[in-house]
Amino acid sequence: MAPSWWGREQQPARANGGGTPVVVKMENPNWSISEVEPELGPGSPAGLAGGKAGRGKNARQITWVLLLKAHRAAGRLTGAATAALAVAAAARRRVAAGRTDSDAAPGENTALRARFYGCIRVFLALSLLLLAVEVAAYLQGWHLEMPGLDAMDGLFAAAYAGWMRVRLRYLAPPLQFLTNSCVVLFLIQSVDRLVLCLGCFWIKLKGIRPVPQASDKEDVEAGAEDFPMVLVQMPMCNEREVYQQSIGAICNLEWPRSNFLVQVLDDSDDPTTSALIKEEVEKWQREGVHIVYRHRVIRDGYKAGNLKSAMNCSYVKDYEYVVIFDADFQPQADFLKRAMPHFKGKDDVGLVQARWSFVNNDENLLTRLQNINLCFHFEVEQQVNGAFLNFFGFNGTAGVWRIKALEDSGGWMERTTVEDMDIAVRAHLKGWKFLYLNDVECQCELPESYEAYRKQQHRWHSGPMQLFRLCFVDIIKSEIGFWKKCNLIFLFFLLRKLILPFYSFTLFCVILPMTMFVPEAELPAWVVCYIPVTMSILSVLPSPKSFPFIVPYLLFENTMSVTKFNAMISGLFQLGSAYEWVVTKKSGRSSEGDLVALVEKHSMQQQRVGSAPNLDALAKEESLPKKDSKKKKHNRIYRKELALSFLLLTAAARSVLSAQGIHFYFLLFQGVSFLVVGLDLIGEQVE
Secondary structure, eight states, rough: OOSSSSGGGGHHHHHHHHOHHHEEEEETTEEEEEOOOSSOOTHHHHHHHHHHHHHHHHHHHHHHHHHHHHHHHHHHHHHHHHHHHHHHHHHHHHHHTTOTTOOOOOEEEEEHHHHHHHHHHHHHHHHHHHHHHHHHHTTTTOSSSSSTTTTTOOHHHHHHHHHHHIIIIIIIHHHHHHHHHHHHHHHHHHHHHHHHHHHHHHHHHHHHOOOOOOOOOOOTOOOGGGOEEEEEEESSSTTTHHHHHHHHHHHHSSSGGGGGHHHHEEOOOHHHHHHHHHHHHHHHHHHTTTTTEESSOOOOOOOHHHHHHHHTSGGGOSEEEEEETTTTTOOHHHHHHHGGGTTTTTTTEEEEEEEETTTTTSHHHHHHHHHHHHIIIIIIHHHHHHHHTOOOOOOOOEEEEEEHOOOOEEEEEEEEEOOHHHHHHHHHTTOOOEEEEEEEEEEOOOSSSHHHHHHHHHHHHHHHHHHHHHHHHHHHSSSSOHHHHHIIIIIIIIIIIIIHHHHIIIIIIIIHHHHHHHHTOOHIIIIIIIIIHHHHHHHHTTTTGGGGGGGHHHHHHHHHHHHHHHHHHHHHOOOOGGGGOOOOOOOOOOHEEEEEEHHHHTTTTTOTTSSOOHHHHHHHHHHHHOOOOOTOOOOOOOOHHHHHHHHHHEEEEHHHHHOOOOHHHHHHHHHHHHHHHHHHOTOOOOO
């Protein structure tokens, strides 16, 4: 029988000797309880005498346990209060600094952003006015329906009755139509995500994955002539924080050095950074690695122009494949040995794409939420499209291209900011197939600040709309099958690149607040709560450790819909901000694998001739950046997000008058989410 503190179940224990002694171990702030069996026999007089005192001892022990629980609860409350004070202090610093997103960077176009913010501000002013009217009407005891309003006396009553008529006859019907349309789009996109998840489940169930052709020789028997000629390109621009570890990882790839050339394509406009990168290249050249340094003074075409210029080198004709790694990517040493065999015997394969993994996915809340998105993208979207369609969007890095496929597709073009998607679509129209390797990973970094992440997402969502306008006619005229054309137009571009940001912003940031002020147009609770939560659960499945962040993920995705919608509009209508290219800021964090490699390299220094560190270069690197290291991190206040925060909180207050529970909680938490992002607190380190 299990021991119990109260009730008749303790009576046999008292009869046998007076309860079960309990030892309370205090380990601040944790505690534990262990039971000690009594040593006295059941017939012992001392045991019988101790039975009367058992209840009193147990009561005292319960008191200690309750006190310990109270101590732990107080500690947690203190920690929560400390975190809240830290967030409040950070918010005060943001407001005191007065730095907003209107402070544009050099060359940044803010015209569309200003117009967009102006519309939101007008909408907010109207909502505040309507809230004041509704509160006044509520205090008068008037109902929200039409009957009885004609009998009301007074100017305010007549005005309110007129507002009710306008709302019922002219505002509610179009708003309800827009609501129903967005709900239909929302359901279509939800079905698409569900089908992708089912496809991923089927791949896992059947063990479907690309299988390379077996080699005729073992690695120990294979000579250099059995390894194809591989060109590795590293485009970078002012990547001071990450260039060294990435160049080192790429130069240590396991591949015959006679069949392997590294191009470091530097577009940096900082002379110090360029000098450091060049010194790093020269160091590896002394160690026998085939590596060259190329620097462009004029940065035409950004990354696409850089890659296009490198492919025009005369020696490129000697190579069959080209591998692309961005400056923060650190491939494993066996990357080429695991990726290259998938080309053997498959002359129609133009691209082999590897998966990304992240060295800083637990750095802060922002990186955790990004990790959820990207894990779903690689585990579900890329894997399913690669397995069933042999087509997906090239991720721009950690991929191997057959040079013949690049040349057949027209090479790199500078017409959009998504040159990777551009070349992938053109190669698909030419009939080339893509393979995705989910088990081959390449480590990289996630943006740790909201400013860097926002600029990255703007580029990722404006570029596809630019590309869609440019290649729509080419898709229609291409010789690929009808269903592949439908997949490109309706799923790849319209549904996942245009409709998704459109309905996310319109439904949850515009229509939902409006239905609070025009209650005749209804938005069902299952659209607000149940379906989004279900879709969020599906999104988190590829990263099970992120389940505690389901609710923040749902709210943050709706918050980011503002940036994505703005980017989509600018790309679709070719506005100025669609052509902005800002290099994503890196922090230069090393992974555990880098530390292990560093230890191994240190142990082999005496065996390698040129592996000693360059102390002069190290001293230069330590001394020159001191001027920049003194610069403080500047956080911005994002006016659009703040305005939408006040709008949603105003709508939440209005929903209280009509007693809409789920709508109130959703608007409240979504408003707080916009407030956190608007004050640039999403990337803060708050324990």
